[in-house]
Amino acid sequence: MKISFQKNNRKFSEIFLGALTWGAALLMCAVLIYIVGFIVWRGAPYLKPSLFSPVYNSVNVSLLPALVSTVYMTVFALALALPFGLGAAVYLAEYARRGRKVVRMIRLATETLAGIPSIIHGLFGMLFFVTYLGWGFSLLAGVFTLTVMILPLIMRASEEALLATPDSYREGAFALGAGKLRVVFRIVLPAAAPGVLAGVILAVGRIVGETAALIYTAGTVAQMPFAETGPPLVDVFSSVRTLSVHMYALTREGLHTNEGFATAATLLIVVIAVNAAAARLAGRVGRNGA
Amino acid sequence: MNVFDIAALNLWYGNFQALKEVSLAAADAEITALIGPSGCGKSTLLKTLNRMNDLIPGCRISGDARLRGQDIYTELPVNELRRRVGMVFQKPNPFPMSVYDNIAFGPRAHGIKSRLALDETVEKTLRAAAIWDEVKDRLRKSALGLSGGQQQRLCIARALAVTPEALLLDEPTSALDPISTGKIEELLLTLKKDYCIIIVTHNMQQATRISDKTAFFLLGEMIEYDHTKKIFSLPRDKRTEDYVTGRFG
Amino acid sequence: MRRFEAELTELNNSLIEMGAMIEAAIAEAARALAEQNREIAEAVISGDNQIDDKEKEIESLCLRLLLARQPVARDFRQISTALKIVTDMERIGDHATDISEICLALIGQPYIKKIERIPRMASATTGMVTRSIDAYVRKDPELALAVIKSDDEVDGLYFAIRAELIQLVHADAANGEQAFDLMQIAKYFERIGDHACNIAEWVIFFLTGRRKNKQLL
Numbered sequence: 001m002k003i004s005f006q007k008n009n010r011k012f013s014e015i016f017l018g019a020l021t022w023g024a025a026l027l028m029c030a031v032l033i034y035i036v037g038f039i040v041w042r043g044a045p046y047l048k049p050s051l052f053s054p055v056y057n058s059v060n061v062s063l064l065p066a067l068v069s070t071v072y073m074t075v076f077a078l079a080l081a082l083p084f085g086l087g088a089a090v091y092l093a094e095y096a097r098r099g100r101k102v103v104r105m106i107r108l109a110t111e112t113l114a115g116i117p118s119i120i121h122g123l124f125g126m127l128f129f130v131t132y133l134g135w136g137f138s139l140l141a142g143v144f145t146l147t148v149m150i151l152p153l154i155m156r157a158s159e160e161a162l163l164a165t166p167d168s169y170r171e172g173a174f175a176l177g178a179g180k181l182r183v184v185f186r187i188v189l190p191a192a193a194p195g196v197l198a199g200v201i202l203a204v205g206r207i208v209g210e211t212a213a214l215i216y217t218a219g220t221v222a223q224m225p226f227a228e229t230g231p232p233l234v235d236v237f238s239s240v241r242t243l244s245v246h247m248y249a250l251t252r253e254g255l256h257t258n259e260g261f262a263t264a265a266t267l268l269i270v271v272i273a274v275n276a277a278a279a280r281l282a283g284r285v286g287r288n289g290a
Numbered sequence: 291m292n293v294f295d296i297a298a299l300n301l302w303y304g305n306f307q308a309l310k311e312v313s314l315a316a317a318d319a320e321i322t323a324l325i326g327p328s329g330c331g332k333s334t335l336l337k338t339l340n341r342m343n344d345l346i347p348g349c350r351i352s353g354d355a356r357l358r359g360q361d362i363y364t365e366l367p368v369n370e371l372r373r374r375v376g377m378v379f380q381k382p383n384p385f386p387m388s389v390y391d392n393i394a395f396g397p398r399a400h401g402i403k404s405r406l407a408l409d410e411t412v413e414k415t416l417r418a419a420a421i422w423d424e425v426k427d428r429l430r431k432s433a434l435g436l437s438g439g440q441q442q443r444l445c446i447a448r449a450l451a452v453t454p455e456a457l458l459l460d461e462p463t464s465a466l467d468p469i470s471t472g473k474i475e476e477l478l479l480t481l482k483k484d485y486c487i488i489i490v491t492h493n494m495q496q497a498t499r500i501s502d503k504t505a506f507f508l509l510g511e512m513i514e515y516d517h518t519k520k521i522f523s524l525p526r527d528k529r530t531e532d533y534v535t536g537r538f539g
Numbered sequence: 540m541r542r543f544e545a546e547l548t549e550l551n552n553s554l555i556e557m558g559a560m561i562e563a564a565i566a567e568a569a570r571a572l573a574e575q576n577r578e579i580a581e582a583v584i585s586g587d588n589q590i591d592d593k594e595k596e597i598e599s600l601c602l603r604l605l606l607a608r609q610p611v612a613r614d615f616r617q618i619s620t621a622l623k624i625v626t627d628m629e630r631i632g633d634h635a636t637d638i639s640e641i642c643l644a645l646i647g648q649p650y651i652k653k654i655e656r657i658p659r660m661a662s663a664t665t666g667m668v669t670r671s672i673d674a675y676v677r678k679d680p681e682l683a684l685a686v687i688k689s690d691d692e693v694d695g696l697y698f699a700i701r702a703e704l705i706q707l708v709h710a711d712a713a714n715g716e717q718a719f720d721l722m723q724i725a726k727y728f729e730r731i732g733d734h735a736c737n738i739a740e741w742v743i744f745f746l747t748g749r750r751k752n753k754q755l756l
Contacts, residue, residue, distance in 0.1 A: 097347065168383035172445070175342060175379075176452055177372035178399035186395070191386050494611060522611040523756035524748040531612045536543070 039268060043261030051262055056222040061256045063263045065224045066246035070270070072139065072225050072234060073218070073242055074207045077146040081203065084147075085154030086196060092155075093162035094184050114152035121149050122213030130217055139225050140236040142218025149213065150203035157202065161195020162188060201278045208271060211244045218242070220249055243267045291358065292317050293456050293486035294339060299353035301334060303346065308334045310510040311353075316456070316503075321478060321487045323497040323518065326507035327538060332490045335507070336458045339488070340375040341368050358455070373400055376449030380461040382441035384433035384448070389416075389425050392433045392444060396452040411451050419447035420477050439470025443477065456486040464492060475500050494534055498522050506530045543608055550600055550621055551676055557593040557628055558672035562665050564590065564635035565731060569661030571642045572724065573654055580646075583639040590632035597625045616756070620745040624675065627734040627741075631668060634727045634734075641720050650721075651707055651714045657721070660696045660728040663689065667735035674742045683746075686739035693732035700725040 050060040088106070096103045125145030135141045165188050173183040189196075219239030226234060241249065243263055250260035294316040301309035309331045316322045324332035337343045338355060341362060355362050362371050373396070384392050393412045402408060412429065416422040421443040425436070433444055442462060449457060459478075463471040478487060478500055491497050497504055498518055505515040506527075514521060514530045525531045532538050564583050571580035601622045604610060610618055667686050674682035704718040704725075740750055748756035 166383070168379060168381060169385055171342065171345075171379060172383040172385065172448075173395065173399075174345065175340060175372055175377035176396035176399060176448065177369040178395070179369060182399050187385055495609060498611070519756065523615060525612050534611045535614050 036268065039261060039264045042258070043263070043265035046258045046262040047265060048262075051259060054224065061250060061259045062222075063243065063246055063259075063266060065222050066241050066243045066263070067266065067270070069139065069218075069225050069240035070208055070242040070244075073142055073146065073214075073240070074204055076139070076143040077150060077207055078200065078203065080143065080147040081150045081154050082200065085151050085199075086158050088155050089158035089162055089196075090184060090189070093159050094180075094188065110152040110155050113148070114156065118149060118210060118213040121145055122216035124148075125213060125217035135237060137217065137219030137221075137239040138237040139218060139234070139240050142214050142240070142242075143236075145213050145217045146207050146210065149210070150206055153203050153206065154196075154199045157199025158192065158196045161192035161199070164195060165191045197278050197281060201275055204274050204278075205271065208242065208267065208274075209244055210242070211248045214242055214245050215248075218245075220245055222246060222249075243270070293358060294488075295354070295356040295359070296335075296339075297354040299335075299338065299355055300351065301331075301338060301343070302348075302350045304348040308510050309338070312507075312510075312512045314505055314512060314515060316486050316488055318455075318486050319483050320503060321482050321489060321501040323501035323504045324488065324490045324507060325492070325494070325497055325504060325533070326513075327533065330507040331510040332505075332507045333460055334510075336377075336460055336488060336490050339456070339458055340372045340377050342372075342377065344368065369399075373452045374454050375456045375458060376452065376454035378442070378445050378449055378457065378459045378462050381465050382438055382445050384436070384441050384444050386432065386434055388430050389433045389436070389444065390429040392448050393451045396448060400452060415447040415450040416444075418450055418481070419443045420473065420480070421447060437470070439466050439473060442466060442470070442474060446474075446477065446481075450481075454485070456488065457481065459487065459489040461490050461492060463496065471496070494522065506533060508533070543604075543614075546600070546604060546608075547614065547617065550597065550604070550618070553593065553597050553600065554621060554625070554628075554672065555676060557590065557597065557625070558668065560586070560590050560593060561628055561631045561635065562669050564632055565661060565665045565668065568635040568638040568642065569658055569665075571639055572645075572661075573658055575642070575646050577643060577646055580639040580642045584636050584643075587632055587636045590629060594625050594629040597621060601625075616745045616748065620675065620741045623741045624671075624738045627737045628668075628672075631731050631734045634731050638724050638727050641724055645717065645720060648717060651717050652703070656696050656700050656703070657724060657728065660693060660700075660725065660732075663693050663696065664728050664731040664735060667693070667732055668738070671735045671738035671742065674739060675745065678742075678746060680743055680746045683739040683742040687736050690732050690736045693729060697725050697729040 051062055052064045053060050053062040054064055056062045056065050092103055092106060122145065125141055125148070129135050129141035129144050130137060133141075169187050169191055170183055173187045178186075218241065220241045221239040222241050223238065224231070225236075225238050225240045226232070228235070243266065247260050247263045247267070250256045250263065292315045294314070296312060296314045299309055299312045300307065312331070312335060314322075314335075324335060326332050334343065338351065339357075339362070343349045343351070351363065357366065357371065357374060360366050366374075385395060387395075390412055393415055394408045397408060397411050402411070413422065413426075416425060421440060424440055425444070428435075433441065436444060442465075446457070446462075463474050466474065475496065478489070481487065489497075489501065501518045503515065504518040504521040506513045506521065506525075506529075508529055514525060514527045516526070520526075521530060522534055525534065564586060567579055567583045570576065571583060601618050604614075604618050608614065667689055670682055670689075671686045673679070674686065701722065704722050707714045708718050744750040744755060748754060
């Protein structure tokens with residue numbers, strides 16, 4: 001009798017916990033679907049061609065300049081942060097003697113940097129890049145500020161990925177008489193690529209979602225970042241706004257809330273597209289090992 | 291001529307002495323088995339022979355270790371040494387890339403770029419490792435999809451691809467089932483005629499099946515080194531006898 | 540491993556038991572001969588089954604140990620030695636039976652001569668068998684060598700008996716039939732000595748891996 005009682009008891013707790021975890025998962029999905037659905041429902045009807053006109057004015061409130069600026073901002077920031085972040089991670093994981101004091105300090109610094117609120121980054125960017133270096137509100141100041149912000153993200157993710165690469169790969173490669181450089185670039189980095197990509201995806205999310213730091217550094221001018229000679233040359237000193245900043249501006253003014261939702265829907269599509277592309281790339285790298 | 295000549299070799303990890311005055315010679319076309327309880331120094335000795343110990347901080351060495359008369363620490367560049375002395379590990383460790391690229395990695399690292407030469411090496415070594423028929427239709431697929439036994443034979447092929455003179459194997463079958471183990475043993479007996487093979491094993495029967503000579507290690511010392519038949523039928527040292535008959539400790 | 544030790548002890552004990560059985564068989568056969576005692580001779584003959592059973596028991600134990608323990612070194616030599624000597628021991632038992640059978644046939648006939656050298660052969664060979672098995676149990680190579688040496692004494696006795704019997708046949712051809720039987724008995728004792736030597740040689744193999752100057756291991 002007692003045994004069957006305990007058995008029932010366990011069964012009950014199993015069902016209870018199972019329901020709890022299922023409930024949590026369902027709730028998460030529901031929230032996500034609600035948000036996406038709400039934004040698309042509110043924004044999609046206003047995704048009119050005029051919203052994509054090359055020039056912004058207060059009537060069409062075009063998001064195209066912001067979209068183009070966002071793309072440039074992302075590409076430039078990544079182009080700066082990825083080599084540095086990855087390089088630093090390779091140094092920490094592959095070259096620095098593990099457990100050395102310098103390594104611990106660098107790691108502490110990165111973690112601290114990652115924990116700083118973006119508004120502080122924005123203030124620093126304004127004081128240093130905008131004012132002290134005299135770049136003004138510009139694409140360049142925005143890019144550098146964002147670079148500082150995402151550097152620790154990429155570095156940490158890359159380092160984790162490198163450290164997670166089994167030592168047996170390194171041993172196997174060294175045992176064949178391969179040099180350190182070849183081992184790092186041909187064996188370890190390809191194996192760590194999915195992890196590095198995860199870091200890049202995080203960084204992209206951070207960039208496209210950023211407002212506070214950019215308002216103080218890149219400004220809020222809704223214009224294409226191109227030089228006077230026209231595309232594709234870019235004037236890095238032109239003040240621009242990204243999609244998020246654009247959204248913020250539209251909703252704050254309160255005059256174009258609907259277009260704000262349309263912008264949000266566009267941003268969502270961009271983010272999903274970037275993530276999907278990255279996932280596919282990561283899948284390919286993971287399968288073939290580059 | 292001996293491939294390896296080791297004389298009065300001492301090795302320390304920090305303050306811990308892992309090898310004490312070890313002297314051993316290994317000849318061509320012979321399989322030498324290193325046996326002994328865990329931590330006795332047999333794997334350490336193996337890793338000394340292609341200087342994989344260099345990767346371990348705090349490792350110091352004294353004494354004499356030579357590959358065909360050349361001092362492996364002073365007279366041979368480390369990458370050249372490792373090319374000439376291949377190594378296969380306990381756990382199969384194919385790189386996360388295609389079967390072809392796994393084999394081609396070594397030759398490429400030593401400057402072979404010609405597609406034709408690489409193709410030839412890949413086929414030749416996969417055949418030598420008795421795995422060609424199993425992988426010839428999937429050379430471009432990831433090596434991680436192979437079975438454990440196939441992966442280990444791939445790793446042997448990978449080691450052969452840089453035309454070594456000696457093969458070091460660190461418990462190469464301890465993670466494999468008996469059938470895969472049998473295939474590896476068969477393979478080693480075939481490869482024996484062309485290479486000097488040194489194998490660390492915990493499997494006494496394996497040592498008796500495939501090795502010509504056996505060295506017994508205990509606490510960093512080489513207690514006994516003799517023909518395998520002798521070690522397993524009539525060992526001279528009581529400690530060897532206690533170990534091989536399982537009465538150790 | 541404690542289990543394996545126990546199994547090896549069991550093997551040793553079985554060999555000692557079988558040794559005691561064959562020693563008794565030889566001694567009893569000799570006594571039956573001297574006393575012309577039918578009962579003793581029949582007891583020896585019927586007792587041979589037990590010796591045969593013991594042999595099979597030991598063989599089975601050895602094979603089981605070879606299969607399950609895959610012994611090496613000392614264990615390997617001990618078990619393979621046991622497997623070899625048990626055959627010689629069984630043959631010794633057979634010879635005791637053979638002697639007893641001739642003994643039965645001789646009952647009722649007065650001996651053509653006084654039986655004196657044959658009991659000496661019996662005690663000498665019994666001693667050899669005992670010591671050869673002792674040498675195995677005690678792992679004593681000296682004792683094994685002593686056994687091999689003492690075979691000369693048994694051979695000497697055998698040739699002395701042979702010469703004596705030839706003389707008797709020369710003296711009176713009617714002695715021929717019994718002389719032939721006695722000759723056979725002497726031959727059986729001589730063979731027992733040879734088997735004891737074999738055992739001693741295997742004991743030396745057990746201890747050195749060498750047998751008759753050939754290194755088997």
